[in-house]
Amino acid sequence: MDGQKQLPFYLYTGQFISSPPNSSIIGVIGKGVVLPCHVAADNIPEVFSVQWIFHEESQKITVSRYDGKNKKEKQGESYQGRTEFFHSEFRAGNMSLHLKNVRTSDKGSYTCVVSFNATYHDVLIELQVAAKGGVPSIFLRSHMKQGIGLTCRAAGWFPKPEVLWLDGQGQVRKELSTTKMTMTPAGLYSVITSMNLEPGSDMEVSCRMVNNLLNATSESRVLISDIFFPSISKWRIIFLVILCLSMVLISAVFSKLRSNHKKTVSSVKAKMKMEEEKNLLKSMLEEEKTKNRAAKSKLKKRFGRLKAELDFWEARSHKVRLSVNPDCRVVELQVPGVPAVEGQASEPAGPSAPSAVPVLVGKEGFAAGKHYWEVEVGQQQGWVLGVVREKGRQEEEGTLPGQDYWALHRSQGEIFSSEGDRRIEKLQMSNSMIGVLLDLEEGQVNFYEAERMRVMVRMPLRLGKEPAERFYPFLSKSLLSPQS
Numbered sequence: 001m002d003g004q005k006q007l008p009f010y011l012y013t014g015q016f017i018s019s020p021p022n023s024s025i026i027g028v029i030g031k032g033v034v035l036p037c038h039v040a041a042d043n044i045p046e047v048f049s050v051q052w053i054f055h056e057e058s059q060k061i062t063v064s065r066y067d068g069k070n071k072k073e074k075q076g077e078s079y080q081g082r083t084e085f086f087h088s089e090f091r092a093g094n095m096s097l098h099l100k101n102v103r104t105s106d107k108g109s110y111t112c113v114v115s116f117n118a119t120y121h122d123v124l125i126e127l128q129v130a131a132k133g134g135v136p137s138i139f140l141r142s143h144m145k146q147g148i149g150l151t152c153r154a155a156g157w158f159p160k161p162e163v164l165w166l167d168g169q170g171q172v173r174k175e176l177s178t179t180k181m182t183m184t185p186a187g188l189y190s191v192i193t194s195m196n197l198e199p200g201s202d203m204e205v206s207c208r209m210v211n212n213l214l215n216a217t218s219e220s221r222v223l224i225s226d227i228f229f230p231s232i233s234k235w236r237i238i239f240l241v242i243l244c245l246s247m248v249l250i251s252a253v254f255s256k257l258r259s260n261h262k263k264t265v266s267s268v269k270a271k272m273k274m275e276e277e278k279n280l281l282k283s284m285l286e287e288e289k290t291k292n293r294a295a296k297s298k299l300k301k302r303f304g305r306l307k308a309e310l311d312f313w314e315a316r317s318h319k320v321r322l323s324v325n326p327d328c329r330v331v332e333l334q335v336p337g338v339p340a341v342e343g344q345a346s347e348p349a350g351p352s353a354p355s356a357v358p359v360l361v362g363k364e365g366f367a368a369g370k371h372y373w374e375v376e377v378g379q380q381q382g383w384v385l386g387v388v389r390e391k392g393r394q395e396e397e398g399t400l401p402g403q404d405y406w407a408l409h410r411s412q413g414e415i416f417s418s419e420g421d422r423r424i425e426k427l428q429m430s431n432s433m434i435g436v437l438l439d440l441e442e443g444q445v446n447f448y449e450a451e452r453m454r455v456m457v458r459m460p461l462r463l464g465k466e467p468a469e470r471f472y473p474f475l476s477k478s479l480l481s482p483q484s
Helices: 087-092 234-259 264-316
Strands: 025-028 033-035 049-056 059-067 072-075 083-085 097-099 108-116 119-130 137-144 147-157 162-166 177-183 189-197 204-211 216-223 329-333 355-361 370-378 383-390 403-411 414-417 432-439 444-449 454-460 470-476
Touching (some): 059 083, 147 216, 162 177, 264 370, 264 444, 264 454, 432 470
Parallel strands (some): 025 119
Antiparallel strands (some): 147 189, 204 216, 355 470, 370 432, 383 470, 403 414
């Protein structure tokens, strides 16, 4: 019963036993919990009744009721399919109730009422609910000379978590932060917290979420590179000093020319000298501008690489462990160069000819959230991997009905995308690892070259209106299984 420990609550005939000090139990949202209730009696008759009641403000709502006379169990409207008695243990006095798929609305007080031999007995249980949300994600919000703006996001927490910004030594940072928590339609909390990292402070930053009820934490950590706070170039300082000195020199020359206007020859020579110095300064200024443009371009490239790496690590933070069905499925893929039957030598198909490809499909599908996995393709020259949408699964052999797919395919040293049969580019694929991010929040599938931490291609998802549709990983049978 989901690993819940039953607490020793007892009911005696004609006597009420109150709950011990730690009588409240905790249920994890989405899982099951046992509400304990035991009757201590020498002999419990076959004809008895047990009823669980939920106290909502001034109302009493029946959760589930068992009548031993007709041996029927009746559940409340909002608890249909979510409760279960331990029928085989009734005669031993176990009247506990297994509550499945705990919701936030299940929080509150419950009473167990047992009736037999014209007497009834009851006990009160307090149920608290909690959920540990997802791993926080840290984003670079803005970059200014005065500092770097950081934002941390996490979802799926209940109750409201404690939010902490920490430094490299695990100490709470002194910078001010702002936190906003909103409740989702599912009753869970989504957290957004922001802070400004000032120049000269500890560049190692952690965002930690703490659920004190479950005594559970989740944390993400980033290290900010010093390229965000570049120092002033010494050549720029030298240039400014030279420019200032030159301006002083030019002013002195002009002053001398005005005071010695009678010396025409000297004035002409001084003017020529001034023009030469002016041209020299102009040349130095253009050279410095060229250097600054090159430095700026180099800095932009480094910033772009760092941002791509941050994007890759954020995607990898949603890594999941996958397993595939051992039975090979056949899907119709619009990919070039795939033989119709595995192992059969034949000429590659045309760029737009569909092929029936034997693939292995993941056991687990996804309907929401972000999910990342990696597949090692090594030096294989032909493979297919990606994501398939299945609106309804079919047990017998054959193609999967109602399917859409988003895939990469390698054939004859080239990599193709299922979106318009685009060639990605020729790559050195020695011992390569392909990462796949299924982002159902943004509605796209990203394929990464994991070793270089860069995006190979992004494909938008065509999301349907059917709530039951799910997305499943798949890959060529030759690749065996995804690397988790």
